Amino acid sequence: MPDKVSVAMGQGSSCWGxxxxxxxxxxxxxxxxxxxxxxxxxxxxxxxxEHLEEYPxxxxxxxxxxxxxxxxxxxxxxxxxxxKCKTLISFGxxxxxxxxxxxxxxxxxxxxxxxxxxxNKTVKGxxxxxxxxxxxxxxxxxxxxxxxxxxxxPGCPPTSDLILKALTALLKGEDIELPxxxxxxxxxxxxxxxxxxxxxxPYQGKxxxxxxxxxxxxxxxxxxxxxxxxxxxxxxxxxxRGCFGPPPPIHDDQGAAGISMLGSYAPIEPEEILEQVKxxxxxxxxxxxxxxxxxxxxxxxxxxxxQ
Amino acid sequence: xxxxRTIRIDPVTRLEGHxxxxxxxxxxxxxxxxxxNVSSTRFFEKFLEGRPMEEAVRIAPRICGIxxxxxxxxxxxxxxxxxxxxxxxxxxxxxxxxIEAKQLSSHAIHFYALAAPDFVFGPFADPAVRNVxxxxxxxxxxxxxxxxxxxxGQELCKTVGAKAIHPTTAIPGGMMSPITEEQRDHWLSKTxxxxxxxxxTVDLAKTVVNDYLDVITKVAVTPTYxxxxxNDGELDIYDGLIRVMDPxxxxxxxxxxxxxxxxYGEHVSDHSYATHIYYKxxxxxxxxxxxxxxxxCNVADKMATPxxxxxxxxxxxxxxRPSHHTFAYHYARVIEMVQAAEWIKKxxxxxxxxxxxxxxxxxxxxxxxxxxxxxAPRGTLLHNYVCNDEGIIEKANLIVATxxxxxxxxxxxxxxxxxxxxxxxxxxxxxxDPMVET
Numbered sequence: 001m002p003d004k005v006s007v008a009m010g011q012g013s014s015c016w017g018x019x020x021x022x023x024x025x026x027x028x029x030x031x032x033x034x035x036x037x038x039x040x041x042x043x044x045x046x047x048x049x050e051h052l053e054e055y056p057x058x059x060x061x062x063x064x065x066x067x068x069x070x071x072x073x074x075x076x077x078x079x080x081x082x083x084k085c086k087t088l089i090s091f092g093x094x095x096x097x098x099x100x101x102x103x104x105x106x107x108x109x110x111x112x113x114x115x116x117x118x119x120n121k122t123v124k125g126x127x128x129x130x131x132x133x134x135x136x137x138x139x140x141x142x143x144x145x146x147x148x149x150x151x152x153x154p155g156c157p158p159t160s161d162l163i164l165k166a167l168t169a170l171l172k173g174e175d176i177e178l179p180x181x182x183x184x185x186x187x188x189x190x191x192x193x194x195x196x197x198x199x200x201x202p203y204q205g206k207x208x209x210x211x212x213x214x215x216x217x218x219x220x221x222x223x224x225x226x227x228x229x230x231x232x233x234x235x236x237x238x239x240x241r242g243c244f245g246p247p248p249p250i251h252d253d254q255g256a257a258g259i260s261m262l263g264s265y266a267p268i269e270p271e272e273i274l275e276q277v278k279x280x281x282x283x284x285x286x287x288x289x290x291x292x293x294x295x296x297x298x299x300x301x302x303x304x305x306x307q
Numbered sequence: 308x309x310x311x312r313t314i315r316i317d318p319v320t321r322l323e324g325h326x327x328x329x330x331x332x333x334x335x336x337x338x339x340x341x342x343x344n345v346s347s348t349r350f351f352e353k354f355l356e357g358r359p360m361e362e363a364v365r366i367a368p369r370i371c372g373i374x375x376x377x378x379x380x381x382x383x384x385x386x387x388x389x390x391x392x393x394x395x396x397x398x399x400x401x402x403x404x405x406i407e408a409k410q411l412s413s414h415a416i417h418f419y420a421l422a423a424p425d426f427v428f429g430p431f432a433d434p435a436v437r438n439v440x441x442x443x444x445x446x447x448x449x450x451x452x453x454x455x456x457x458x459x460g461q462e463l464c465k466t467v468g469a470k471a472i473h474p475t476t477a478i479p480g481g482m483m484s485p486i487t488e489e490q491r492d493h494w495l496s497k498t499x500x501x502x503x504x505x506x507x508t509v510d511l512a513k514t515v516v517n518d519y520l521d522v523i524t525k526v527a528v529t530p531t532y533x534x535x536x537x538n539d540g541e542l543d544i545y546d547g548l549i550r551v552m553d554p555x556x557x558x559x560x561x562x563x564x565x566x567x568x569x570x571y572g573e574h575v576s577d578h579s580y581a582t583h584i585y586y587k588x589x590x591x592x593x594x595x596x597x598x599x600x601x602x603x604c605n606v607a608d609k610m611a612t613p614x615x616x617x618x619x620x621x622x623x624x625x626x627x628r629p630s631h632h633t634f635a636y637h638y639a640r641v642i643e644m645v646q647a648a649e650w651i652k653k654x655x656x657x658x659x660x661x662x663x664x665x666x667x668x669x670x671x672x673x674x675x676x677x678x679x680x681x682x683a684p685r686g687t688l689l690h691n692y693v694c695n696d697e698g699i700i701e702k703a704n705l706i707v708a709t710x711x712x713x714x715x716x717x718x719x720x721x722x723x724x725x726x727x728x729x730x731x732x733x734x735x736x737x738x739x740d741p742m743v744e745t
Contacts, residue, residue: 020416033443046434122584202478
């Protein structure tokens with residue numbers, strides 16, 4: 001029997017959905033778990049931060065980091081994971097692009113604090129907590145700006161099939177081969193290349209289940225999104241919102257690609273399309289704002305303020 | 308005589324969020340302070356502002372990867388409340404199927420992966436073995452029933468919600484697509500095996516409860532208020548009125564979710580990014596309440612299904628109503644799994660579950676305010692949005708399940724810390740031999 005593969009699972013600020021998706025490989029856990037020597041995984045084993053810090057550098061075979069880095073503790077953990085792990089995997093879209101919580105960069109941090117602690121319907125006059133807590137970063141920077149990753153496994157979350165495929169390859173010491181197609185490749189709906197007369201919101205009307213959602217006027221980011229999801233939402237009637245990020249090379253601008261696709265399908269006057277598309281930023285850059293061109297300008301502004 | 312010292316446990320393990328623990332001790336191990344430091348936050352309430360209401364339904368699930376379905380459904384109910392929309396009955400049944408399936412898998416992962424390692428290997432086992440991977444190695448039969456239950460719940464969620472984690476099919480006015488007869492038949496054919504695994508879980512829970520009765524009845528027995536949904540007095544995780552029970556066991560409030568701000572207080576702690584929610588009329592900290600499984604079992608008069616009701620009666624004989632026993636949360640979780648299993652079967656046997664009439668076509672956005680409540684596995688989950696006439700969110704207030712428990716967790720940790728450091732009461736506890744010696 002071969003030696004076990006040592007692993008560390010780190011969590012930045014996130015929902016734990018990527019790890020839940022790992023757990024959802026179901027009975028395959030019975031094959032995979034016994035091959036792992038778990039060195040750190042806060043939600044599963046009782047090792048503390050000091051245990052992780054005490055391992056020699058480069059002594060852990062595989063590290064998975066879920067979530068974006070919202071606090072100084074997250075940044076520290078990310079760097080420690082990089083030091084300790086031979087292969088570091090960016091696990092999920094938050095880690096890879098900033099993800100949904102990257103939308104906090106639409107506002108300044110003080111505005112975020114206002115709503116969370118100082119003035120909201122059930123909160124009045126609180127102060128930002130500080131005791132025994134790691135400070136919050138002013139802006140969400142992409143994890144790749146802090147450390148280098150060896151592998152990116154995006155998705156919100158990555159599917160269980162994708163995780164199993166990746167883990168199986170890693171445990172055998174093989175490369176992970178991922179198909180490059182967009183979501184459209186996996187979508188069962190027919191495209192007729194007809195123009196969009198009007199942009200619709202997903203609750204409006206009833207979509208034809210057999211036709212391309214975008215052609216029916218429903219904004220769908222399938223054409224700008226990596227199809228590692230295999231089209232699970234679009235085939236159940238829900239338009240794509242881009243949760244796997246752009247197809248390889250994965251740090252292209254997904255939002256710009258999505259808008260450009262809408263533009264080429266919708267021969268609508270600019271003023272009118274602006275009126276019809278209610279929230280361009282939160283629609284096209286929902287998962288990848290921190291790694292986009294627009295988002296990097298936002299981060300640079302913050303850095304200029306700090307100097 | 309010892310000096311003052313501080314004990315830090317960082318991170319708190321076997322929970323899916325972010326937290327550490329600070330215990331401050333004075334001379335003679337007097338417990339001065341116990342802090343549960345929730346060490347991150349992501350500002351969902353802020354970045355929901357400016358988003359279209361129907362998109363919140365797809366954004367909010369990302370608050371929690373274990374309970375994305377309750378967020379998806381609380382969010383869609385909020386929008387429907389604001390826009391005065393009532394979805395078709397079949398859509399509501401699909402949503403209930405979704406949330407019951409999630410309840411089943413979430414409680415299974417909690418009981419087996421987060422909690423069971425302590426009971427299987429004993430609280431003093433080495434961290435390298437006190438985990439679910441070791442359960443798999445030493446008790447493969449137990450691990451298999453756990454995985455099968457998680458699989459049933461998660462895969463059923465996927466059938467209804469497109470994705471088990473961060474579902475996408477609920478939409479103001481209904482569901483994006485129905486389920487087919489073939490899918491229904493597939494899941495019906497799996498229910499017998501699921502019930503067998505539920506029965507094994509109940510049996511295991513009873514063994515654990517009896518083995519650890521001394522711990523359950525002596526450690527962290529913490530009187531608080533309790534919060535939970537009840538539908539005509541029955542425990543319900545999708546719909547109902549919000550109840551508050553006082554520490555003596557009186558139901559002191561029962562109200563429409565819309566009026567929550569008359570009853571909910573939100574305290575900003577100086578040592579946690581998660582706020583502490585409490586019963587406003589009693590003030591803070593007197594009004595600290597707890598939610599989650601045991602709270603729901605306390606506030607409800609009875610369960611909604613027969614097998615679960617039988618299990619609840621058995622639990623009440625053992626620990627009473629209200630039960631303040633923090634360790635009884637595990638027991639209550641198993642009772643709720645039984646109810647979820649019974650609901651799933653009932654829904655799958657309902658011919659309307661495969662109806663294709665699941666989405667309204669004439670929903671319109673308008674200015675308004677909505678409140679949506681469901682029970683997440685960790686407790687009462689509330690969303691509240693205000694939107695403009697185009698249906699764009701202007702304000703969002705989220706009272707997520709766990710925030711109802713943060714202050715209660717601190718309170719019960721304080722009780723446990725006093726027992727251990729001041730009275731050394733843990734030394735006299737009757738502990739069984741570990742099920743597995745390591």
